[in-house]
Amino acid sequence: MLTADALLKVAKSQLGVKENRAGGGTRFHRWYMSSPRAAQTVARDGGSIRAYRNAPWCAMFVSWVGEKAGLRASMGADAYTVTWARWFKRHERWGRKAERGAVVFFSWNGGRIGSIDHVGLVKKDNGNGTITTIEGNTGDGRVEQRVRPKSQVVGYGYPEFQG
Numbered sequence: 001m002l003t004a005d006a007l008l009k010v011a012k013s014q015l016g017v018k019e020n021r022a023g024g025g026t027r028f029h030r031w032y033m034s035s036p037r038a039a040q041t042v043a044r045d046g047g048s049i050r051a052y053r054n055a056p057w058c059a060m061f062v063s064w065v066g067e068k069a070g071l072r073a074s075m076g077a078d079a080y081t082v083t084w085a086r087w088f089k090r091h092e093r094w095g096r097k098a099e100r101g102a103v104v105f106f107s108w109n110g111g112r113i114g115s116i117d118h119v120g121l122v123k124k125d126n127g128n129g130t131i132t133t134i135e136g137n138t139g140d141g142r143v144e145q146r147v148r149p150k151s152q153v154v155g156y157g158y159p160e161f162q163g
Helices: 004-012 027-033 036-045 049-054 058-068 081-090
Strands: 103-106 118-125 130-138 142-149 153-157
Touching (some): 004 058, 004 118, 004 130, 027 036, 027 049, 027 058, 036 049, 058 118, 081 103, 081 118, 081 153, 118 142
Antiparallel strands (some): 103 153, 130 142
Protein backbone atom coordinates (compact mmCIF):
# COMPACT_ATOMS: atom_id res chain seq x y z
CA MET A 1 0.00 0.00 0.00
CA LEU A 2 1.26 3.46 -0.87
CA THR A 3 1.28 5.10 2.55
CA ALA A 4 3.52 7.42 4.53
CA ASP A 5 4.19 4.54 6.92
CA ALA A 6 5.35 2.31 4.04
CA LEU A 7 7.63 5.08 2.77
CA LEU A 8 9.15 5.65 6.20
CA LYS A 9 9.55 1.91 6.78
CA VAL A 10 11.76 1.71 3.69
CA ALA A 11 13.72 4.79 4.83
CA LYS A 12 14.21 3.38 8.35
CA SER A 13 15.52 0.11 6.90
CA GLN A 14 18.46 2.07 5.50
CA LEU A 15 19.55 3.77 8.75
CA GLY A 16 23.31 3.48 9.13
CA VAL A 17 24.13 2.99 5.42
CA LYS A 18 27.39 4.89 4.87
CA GLU A 19 29.17 6.29 1.82
CA ASN A 20 32.67 5.27 0.75
CA ARG A 21 35.82 7.35 1.30
CA ALA A 22 35.23 9.23 -1.95
CA GLY A 23 31.79 10.37 -0.75
CA GLY A 24 29.64 7.97 -2.72
CA GLY A 25 29.42 4.37 -3.80
CA THR A 26 26.09 3.64 -2.12
CA ARG A 27 23.23 1.53 -3.50
CA PHE A 28 21.45 4.88 -3.99
CA HIS A 29 24.19 6.09 -6.34
CA ARG A 30 24.15 2.83 -8.32
CA TRP A 31 20.35 2.88 -8.56
CA TYR A 32 20.24 6.51 -9.72
CA MET A 33 23.02 6.01 -12.26
CA SER A 34 21.04 3.15 -13.84
CA SER A 35 17.72 5.04 -13.80
CA PRO A 36 16.11 6.75 -16.79
CA ARG A 37 16.09 9.95 -14.71
CA ALA A 38 19.91 10.08 -14.68
CA ALA A 39 19.98 9.89 -18.48
CA GLN A 40 17.33 12.63 -18.69
CA THR A 41 19.34 14.83 -16.32
CA VAL A 42 22.55 14.38 -18.32
CA ALA A 43 20.65 15.17 -21.53
CA ARG A 44 19.27 18.33 -19.88
CA ASP A 45 22.40 19.53 -18.09
CA GLY A 46 25.30 17.88 -19.91
CA GLY A 47 28.06 15.95 -18.23
CA SER A 48 28.25 12.24 -17.64
CA ILE A 49 26.25 9.66 -15.73
CA ARG A 50 29.56 8.55 -14.16
CA ALA A 51 29.70 11.91 -12.38
CA TYR A 52 26.94 10.65 -10.08
CA ARG A 53 29.20 7.88 -8.71
CA ASN A 54 30.46 10.03 -5.82
CA ALA A 55 28.04 12.97 -5.99
CA PRO A 56 26.08 14.35 -3.01
CA TRP A 57 23.33 11.81 -2.49
CA CYS A 58 20.60 13.10 -0.17
CA ALA A 59 18.12 13.38 -3.07
CA MET A 60 19.22 10.05 -4.57
CA PHE A 61 18.43 8.42 -1.21
CA VAL A 62 14.94 9.94 -0.96
CA SER A 63 14.28 9.12 -4.64
CA TRP A 64 15.36 5.49 -4.06
CA VAL A 65 13.10 5.23 -1.01
CA GLY A 66 10.16 6.53 -3.05
CA GLU A 67 10.87 4.01 -5.82
CA LYS A 68 11.08 1.10 -3.37
CA ALA A 69 7.84 2.19 -1.66
CA GLY A 70 6.02 2.32 -5.02
CA LEU A 71 5.59 6.10 -4.94
CA ARG A 72 7.78 7.25 -7.83
CA ALA A 73 4.85 8.43 -9.94
CA SER A 74 3.48 10.61 -7.15
CA MET A 75 6.75 11.95 -5.76
CA GLY A 76 9.08 12.11 -8.74
CA ALA A 77 12.81 11.54 -8.46
CA ASP A 78 15.89 13.68 -8.97
CA ALA A 79 19.48 14.05 -7.82
CA TYR A 80 19.22 17.85 -7.81
CA THR A 81 17.21 19.22 -4.89
CA VAL A 82 16.22 22.50 -6.57
CA THR A 83 14.84 20.77 -9.66
CA TRP A 84 12.94 18.31 -7.48
CA ALA A 85 11.37 21.06 -5.36
CA ARG A 86 10.25 22.81 -8.54
CA TRP A 87 8.71 19.50 -9.71
CA PHE A 88 6.53 19.41 -6.57
CA LYS A 89 5.52 23.05 -7.16
CA ARG A 90 4.60 22.37 -10.79
CA HIS A 91 2.47 19.43 -9.69
CA GLU A 92 0.74 21.58 -7.03
CA ARG A 93 2.00 19.39 -4.20
CA TRP A 94 4.19 21.97 -2.45
CA GLY A 95 3.54 23.67 0.86
CA ARG A 96 4.75 24.87 4.25
CA LYS A 97 3.24 22.26 6.59
CA ALA A 98 5.30 19.39 7.98
CA GLU A 99 3.36 16.19 7.32
CA ARG A 100 4.42 12.61 7.99
CA GLY A 101 6.10 11.23 4.86
CA ALA A 102 6.55 14.62 3.18
CA VAL A 103 9.77 15.35 1.32
CA VAL A 104 11.40 18.22 3.22
CA PHE A 105 13.71 20.68 1.47
CA PHE A 106 16.31 22.57 3.53
CA SER A 107 18.41 25.68 2.98
CA TRP A 108 21.20 26.40 5.44
CA ASN A 109 21.37 30.13 4.62
CA GLY A 110 18.20 31.27 2.91
CA GLY A 111 14.59 30.45 2.39
CA ARG A 112 14.12 30.24 -1.36
CA ILE A 113 13.84 27.28 -3.69
CA GLY A 114 16.99 28.33 -5.55
CA SER A 115 19.03 28.05 -2.35
CA ILE A 116 18.00 24.51 -1.34
CA ASP A 117 20.96 22.53 -0.03
CA HIS A 118 19.52 19.28 1.31
CA VAL A 119 16.47 17.01 1.35
CA GLY A 120 15.00 14.36 3.64
CA LEU A 121 11.74 12.77 4.73
CA VAL A 122 9.53 14.01 7.57
CA LYS A 123 8.99 11.39 10.24
CA LYS A 124 7.28 13.70 12.72
CA ASP A 125 6.43 17.32 13.48
CA ASN A 126 7.61 17.63 17.08
CA GLY A 127 5.31 20.57 17.84
CA ASN A 128 8.15 22.68 19.25
CA GLY A 129 9.52 24.29 16.09
CA THR A 130 11.45 21.16 15.07
CA ILE A 131 10.85 18.13 12.89
CA THR A 132 12.25 14.62 13.09
CA THR A 133 13.54 13.44 9.72
CA ILE A 134 15.26 10.55 8.01
CA GLU A 135 17.99 11.78 5.66
CA GLY A 136 20.74 10.41 3.49
CA ASN A 137 24.19 11.98 3.13
CA THR A 138 24.03 13.57 6.56
CA GLY A 139 26.18 13.52 9.68
CA ASP A 140 29.22 11.48 8.76
CA GLY A 141 27.99 10.64 5.25
CA ARG A 142 25.33 8.17 6.24
CA VAL A 143 21.57 7.65 6.53
CA GLU A 144 20.46 9.03 9.89
CA GLN A 145 17.43 10.16 11.83
CA ARG A 146 17.82 13.86 12.66
CA VAL A 147 15.96 16.62 14.49
CA ARG A 148 16.02 19.87 12.52
CA PRO A 149 14.64 23.35 13.21
CA LYS A 150 11.79 24.36 10.93
CA SER A 151 13.63 27.64 10.36
CA GLN A 152 15.89 25.73 7.93
CA VAL A 153 12.95 24.44 5.86
CA VAL A 154 12.19 26.01 2.48
CA GLY A 155 9.12 23.86 1.93
CA TYR A 156 7.64 20.40 1.70
CA GLY A 157 6.73 18.18 -1.23
CA TYR A 158 3.72 15.97 -0.67
CA PRO A 159 3.60 12.52 -2.28
CA GLU A 160 0.10 11.25 -3.03
CA PHE A 161 -0.55 8.56 -0.43
CA GLN A 162 -3.44 6.10 -0.30
CA GLY A 163 -5.59 5.88 2.82
